[in-house]
Amino acid sequence: MKRLESAFEHFLFSSRWLMAPVYAGLIFALLVLLVKFGKEVWQLSSRVMTASGSEVIIGVLSLVDISLIMSLLIIIMLSGYENFVSKMEDLHAHTDRPEWMGHIxxxxxxxxxxxxxxxxxxxxxxxxxxxxxxxxxxxxxxxxxxxxxxxxxxxxxxxxxxxxxxxx
CATH class of the missing domain: 1.10.287 (Helix Hairpins)
Structure with a gap:
């Protein structure tokens, strides 16, 4: 019975990898938002000379909005992966590794x-x-x-x- 319990626990623990495609999907969402950001920059820059001040502010706020959502996705992807799937041991010494990784x-x-x-x-x-x-x-x-x-x-x-x- 102990062997069955141990096998089930290993199976249960391995099921965390079912989250990996979810994080890959969030990478796709980042790409979609990047395209949206580019479109917003293009629209803003193409009408900057004719737009009113409030239209420019709204355009910039839209860019900030997209930036916040993209940053949030990065936090969710990296901390979620480390919390629920696997530690990123190979990246601990990476110079660009954010301070918060592994601590959230x-x-x-x-x-x-x-x-x-x-x-x-x-x-x-x-x-x-x-x-x-x-x-x-x-x-x-x-x-x-x-x-x-x-x-x-x-x-x-x-x-x-x-x-x-x-x-x-």
Missing amino acids: GFSDLKIKLIGSIVAISGIELLKAFMNVGNLSDRHLGWMVGIHLTFVLSGLLYALMDRLQGKGH
């Missing part, structure tokens, strides 16, 4: 995720405020409400995480 746990990853969602939501809200004349009060109200929900959720999650950490 699942809880830290969730905090970074909610923080990024709040930042992205804030950028979308700022873009909406820059274009407030084209939005209904109801639409703007929903955007503010959703953003505040993200902010409150982030604060509550950070508080719960901090309270839980003090117990250890």
